[in-house]
Amino acid sequence: MTPMDVAARALASLDLTNLDADCDAAAVDALAQRAQTPHGPVAAICIWPAFVAQARRALGGSGIRVATVVNFPAGTAPLSATLGEVERALGDGADEIDLVVPWRRLVAGHAPAVTDEVAAVKEICGRARLKTILETGELADPALIRTAADAALAGGADFLKTSTGKVPVNATPEAAAILLDAILASGRDVGLKPAGGVKTTADAAVYLDLCDSRMGRGWATPEHFRIGASGVLTALLATLDGAAAGATGEGY
Template sequence: MNGAAHDLKAVAARALACLDLTNLNDDCSEADVQALCARAMTPHGPTAAVCIWPRFVPVAKKALAGNGIRIATVVAFPGGDDETSEVLDMTERAVAEGADEIDMVIPYKALMEGHANAVHSAVARVKEAAGRARVKAILETGVLGDAALIRQAAELAIEGGADFIKTSTGKVPVNATPEAARIMLEVIRDSGEMVGFKPAGGIRTTADAAMYLELCDEIMGPDWASPAVFRIGASSVLEALIATIEGRDGGVASAGGY
């Protein structure tokens, strides 16, 4: 085995351990969630978490009992403009039913209209409602577009108490990009806070995953990116990572997925 192949296998194993294996498809069923949970315990170790709709948290809780894989769910998803009371109720219920992590969409449309306070307030209130659960603030960077706006969103989310900042919902035309990732990682670094980073949407190959790990290594340091502070939001990349680990073609993603 040559050095490059060995390095790529190591990268794939590192990425697999940081994967939030995701099914946020509109037609997701209980059977799909059970299958997702089974996939999360791979022959090469578990993924970090599964990420599912709130109604399926009890299903995942039962399927994952005792194996250490975390349960993430979404609120204010995908638009970021749901009624605050509904978002907080959903957050509390999801945590009570077993969610370990809450991926919330910030009110990015309000931010684009100049209402910066809305972001800080929304994150702070969800953080309080989440209690013991960690909160990942989804910025929807592909819609924000402008670098200064992405930076502002990241700063406001961190000031509001987010445990992670996440690029995207995976539900818009432009999702995770290296440009947005760089901005977000620089904000995390400059904040001095223990905040994680999650690129999501459009990550389908081992090379895609490697690119984000390399950015983390460059900006945050080579020992920073671990499941505690780095996640990849995807489903279609899992088979590519496994193929790379097993010495098969890791450049081809499985069909479909988030």
């Protein structure tokens, strides 16, 4: 792939994100505007639940999806609270739910807790896409990452997502490869979302190449592949505008 090819594919699969602690209404409106680029729209914007209704209005009929996070970022909320978050977000117009699974319980030996929580959230999601955040950088051990992936898939996840972007180690190619292997083994139609640390067109190329080699060249479309990031859009647009592909975006 040329850098231009990478940038075009990555932009179309981008979940443009603002999960900063100081995010406000003006920042959400600005995010919605950035998402509609001269080179086409991103796949989704991902924002705090409090801003879902506003984001829905700001995006209008653009076709850009609204994603939001629940049980975020720690993954320790009671299930009843998480289900309430999901119901409110869906009522406000969310298209996609990014759920932090209770990964600490998995580390403690209770993998069924992940399956049970994913299944409970999936049950009320209806047609909304459910992305499960495994926090692979905190799991660290490849066997634990695979166990988390299998548990989320057993619960009905629509996407496996690496990270919250709020921990020291977020998306890595090694973790993404484990998630892709789990998806292949499941035989299910499930997507992958590396999140956190994707800052350049070259970074995006690593994950697209990984998907192409394991899943086939036509797999990594927005239906199966997302990149969770805030700053990489600047780098992708620079590449598409003919600037050096090494440009780096700021932020998550």
